[in-house]
Amino acid sequence: MMWSIDPWREMERMRREMDRLFGRFGIPTAAYQFPLTNLYENKDEFTLIAELPGVTKENVAINYHDGSLTITGKRTLSDYGKNVNILRREQPEGEFARTIRVPAKVKEQEIRATFQDGILRIVLPKAEEAKPKQISVQD
Numbered sequence: 001m002m003w004s005i006d007p008w009r010e011m012e013r014m015r016r017e018m019d020r021l022f023g024r025f026g027i028p029t030a031a032y033q034f035p036l037t038n039l040y041e042n043k044d045e046f047t048l049i050a051e052l053p054g055v056t057k058e059n060v061a062i063n064y065h066d067g068s069l070t071i072t073g074k075r076t077l078s079d080y081g082k083n084v085n086i087l088r089r090e091q092p093e094g095e096f097a098r099t100i101r102v103p104a105k106v107k108e109q110e111i112r113a114t115f116q117d118g119i120l121r122i123v124l125p126k127a128e129e130a131k132p133k134q135i136s137v138q139d
Contacts, residue, residue, distance in 0.1 A: 034092045035071065035120070037100060043132055046102055050120040054091070057115045062122060064102075064111055069122065072097045104130035 035050040050071055052060065060073040077093045105127035113122045 046124040048122040053118040070099045
């Protein structure tokens with residue numbers, strides 16, 4: 001009997017295992033990047049959604065340069081009293097930076113962002129040359 005091995009699936013399994021092992025020692029890995037993001041695309045624009053619980057609008061900065069969108073900021077968690085021992089810490093605290101590569105040219109002057117209930121939404125309108133073109137068939 002012959003087994004079929006998918007190399008991409010095997011690489012993903014190995015990445016998850018490395019993230020799990022390094023995570024045990026408190027070493028940040030790709031699995032624990034903050035903030036968590038999703039990037040969506042339609043024919044006219046890209047939309048990036050970033051989860052920023054515990055971060056205020058004043059503590060977030062957004063920068064777009066040469067095809068890369070960078071979100072930076074600072075997250076401070078609540079202090080739960082004096083003489084408190086932390087028994088488990090999974091929520092990241094402190095300064096953060098996350099850079100996402102945007103896969104096509106955008107209209108930089110028209111980028112807009114909103115922030116509500118800990119969700120940052122960034123809309124990046126596509127440049128005309130990045131939009132799909134309808135091509136008609138000639139007789």
